Amino acid sequence: AQSVTQPDIHITVSEGASLELRCNYSYGATPYLFWYVQSPGQGLQLLLKYFSGDTLVQGIKGFEAEFKRSQSSFNLRKPSVHWSDAAEYFCAVGAVQAGTALIFGKGTTLSVSS
Amino acid sequence: KAGVTQTPRYLIKTRGQQVTLSCSPISGHRSVSWYQQTPGQGLQFLFEYFSETQRNKGNFPGRFSGRQFSNSRSEMNVSTLELGDSALYLCASSLAWTSTDEQYFGPGTRLTVT
Numbered sequence: 001a002q003s004v005t006q007p008d009i010h011i012t013v014s015e016g017a018s019l020e021l022r023c024n025y026s027y028g029a030t031p032y033l034f035w036y037v038q039s040p041g042q043g044l045q046l047l048l049k050y051f052s053g054d055t056l057v058q059g060i061k062g063f064e065a066e067f068k069r070s071q072s073s074f075n076l077r078k079p080s081v082h083w084s085d086a087a088e089y090f091c092a093v094g095a096v097q098a099g100t101a102l103i104f105g106k107g108t109t110l111s112v113s114s
Numbered sequence: 115k116a117g118v119t120q121t122p123r124y125l126i127k128t129r130g131q132q133v134t135l136s137c138s139p140i141s142g143h144r145s146v147s148w149y150q151q152t153p154g155q156g157l158q159f160l161f162e163y164f165s166e167t168q169r170n171k172g173n174f175p176g177r178f179s180g181r182q183f184s185n186s187r188s189e190m191n192v193s194t195l196e197l198g199d200s201a202l203y204l205c206a207s208s209l210a211w212t213s214t215d216e217q218y219f220g221p222g223t224r225l226t227v228t
Contacts, residue, residue, distance in 0.1 A: 032214065036219075042221055043220050043221045043222055044204065044206075046218075092157075096212065099162055099164075099169050100208055101147065101172065
């Protein structure tokens, strides 16, 4: 079955520390992979996406993610977290056969401590 | 340009009633997707419309329906509301019917069923 797993429900990171959010997927077709961020009361904003090619992708707000096919993972990283990064982060997978339909993970809530 | 707008932003309905939610995509976008977001199930794909045609449908009962108009605006309808339909309903628009096109999400409609 197609699924996306985000093992960490909630993570707290100190401001200025590095961040890694984990994402594992199970998908029969060649996947397209996405990370979205959702701030309270707002919709989702795309941080970055991976379709093919270079397995390390850069996104907005200083985020990057690495696609590892052998581990079925697409972890999100940021070298130095800012207080404004506190939000909920969603990993999602899609495929050319699925149109715009995305399968989302349950999300990881990031808290940033000062 | 203006983003995706959803109306109303908040809605309270009683069990058994029906509800219609509206989504206006970004100008020029022809694809609109709908998602249901709940704390328990997370984000789940409802359906997607492109050029007034439903292209894809998620695993939801027939009480959930939608349509798209010639100006790409979309509505979704839920009939015979149940308590479990309480959720944030998000719509997303994109240029075309493919997940390689970035989807832009609206702020959502918060539906509460009492």
